[in-house]
Amino acid sequence: MPDLLQVTGVSKQYVSVKAVDNLSFSVKQGEIFALLGPNGAGKSSLVRMLVGFTYPDSGTIAVNIDGQAYQSIPHQSLGYLPEDRGLYAEKTVQQNLLYFAKLRGVEKNAALAQIESWLTQFDLSDRANERLKSLSKGNQQKVQLISAVLHKPKVVLLDEPFSGLDPINQEKVVVFLEALKAQGMTVILSAHQMAMVEKLADRMLLMNHGQAVLYGTLAEIKQDVGVGIDITVSFSEATNYAALNLGNYKVACTQLSQSKIKFELSDSSELNLLLADLSKSTTLQGIETKTMDLHQLYLKAIESHQGKVQSQENAHVS
């Protein structure tokens, strides 16, 4: 798939805070791309540059849509759910949606048909003529999501689409995003719900302090991080991990009980060797393995990056 978006060496500073620091990545056409990072990592600053609200201090943003080049995602091709979001509370659901559809050039009858279809999908069709303020926060968020896609944009940029939704509605949003992808739209989203991102995203960018920490598919990221594996081994008799000869392995051990030890292997490829060594000296009764999920990856990567930033700052001060 060709690149729809190419960000190269982009930096953005607000007074004394460097919100985005020499960031580079690309988004392919038709994929679901996730922006991850803790609060204050620079995701929203990046999003604001992508939609053209602000401009980079340095670096370039190149958007390619239907062979046309742009410096930010053009209005007519963009569906946007901002982090700071809201609609007109005093107006009805339908009035709000129709207004945004018309602003994006959708003809009235086509817009009404689209509105009806999306509201039905989100179980809101019977509330079309109610004032927005009478809806729950979650339902208001669903209306806002609908308003972002009524004009069938080429790129959908969603800042925290899962926040404020219960698990059932989060699943509905997952289905919604998959439907957008199936229609050929490119979806860029930022989120903290790692399980959702793991399920949805084709590729992802993990940011911290405005910098790229991890970037690629989940498999690529796992490879980059050198993802380890956790194994809990039950022995047939009392066994102390200190008595085991594990000097050749990068492993952290935790004695869970007299006959149960947890091994945290840094390199998952060493698993078979370790088990073979253990079975030579003891009798293994049971083995439980657990690989690192995106949530743990995220925590590990951020912790590691935080340490690097801290040591750089200390070096700078001294």
Place this chain on the structure above:
Amino acid sequence: MSHKLQQILQVTKWEFMYFFKLKQELIGKAIMLAIGLLIYFWQSTSFFEPEQYVIATPSAMNLTQLPEPLLLKRVDASKAELLTQLEQEEIDGILILQAQAGEALQFELITTGKMSWQNEVEVALTQFYSNELAQSFNLSAAQLALLQQPVSVSNQYTKDAVKETHNQSSMTAFGVMLLMLIGIFTSFGQIFVSITGEKQQRVTEQLYSCMSAQTWIDGKIFGQMLHCLKAMLSTLFSFLLAMAFIQVVVKNEALDFTMIDFAMLPWFTLFAIVGLYMATAFMAAIAAAIDDPNHSGKTGFMMIPILPIVIAFMIVDSPSSLAVDILSLFPLTAFVVMPVKMALIEVPIWQVLCALVSALLGCYLIRVAAGRLFKAGMVMYGKEPSIKDMVRWVCKPE
């Protein structure tokens, strides 16, 4: 129609309809219509079937008749008997001469309550008294007419062709200025609520993703201008109705709108529309920089568009001064100073056209500045920009 123009029209319609309450408007217009119909029927009834008021007098005086619809009826009856007739509504009033011979004439007019025709009786009696006096001094009718003629002073000016005071033009110009003030105050309240409301409801970024800041503010300005014009027209019609009510119902006179200078009105209206645009654009820009409407120190700045109107009221006494010449051509004041100048002195057409072009240039500059302020201000939450920030946004947009 281009997509941008369509967006401006959509925002204009949304902005107008957001504050347009159909039910309230219908009630208001129904009341005005009822008053209008009342005036129409009152006038029809009064002119085609005039009511007659009978004033009885037992006095021995030469006054033989009163103007229509009053009828003076000389009767041979005592005051007590006449009072009885008045109570029984057989007559509408009693006129009694109280003092005469060497003294000023004194009459007593007795009615059941305050009547609209009392003034007419007084005017007729004053006329009668003047004639009586003229006869006693052996004055002819022509001499009496001369005596009653007021002194006339004709002012001549060597520099400008100054129009007479309280002429139609000045009445119309000041009327339009007052209406503009009403329009600006309407816009002030609504644009403040609209923009700070959109910021508080966090709808701004969503809108920015649909269109440019300039398109958005253009639509908002036009929407609010429509409200200003609606408020001005409603006020104008209310005023005209009130005037008609006083003329027709209270005074029993014919409708008279000759105080309006219909020849100048199109010019004044054109300048007023340009002025409203400037004022609304300026207020929108300031409102965009307000974060918390309850604690902002910038609300006062929104009243700056009133200043040119205040200046215009101040220059009424010196329409030929150098200051007026400059202000009438200055982009930010031309929209109001030039109409006032036109109302007071004859102004060459080229100056009027220059003022109009200058005002349009002012509109353009304020529009661009407002667009830049609006863009930066509307996505700024939790913090209010300083005046320095605002100047920077206008001069060096990101």
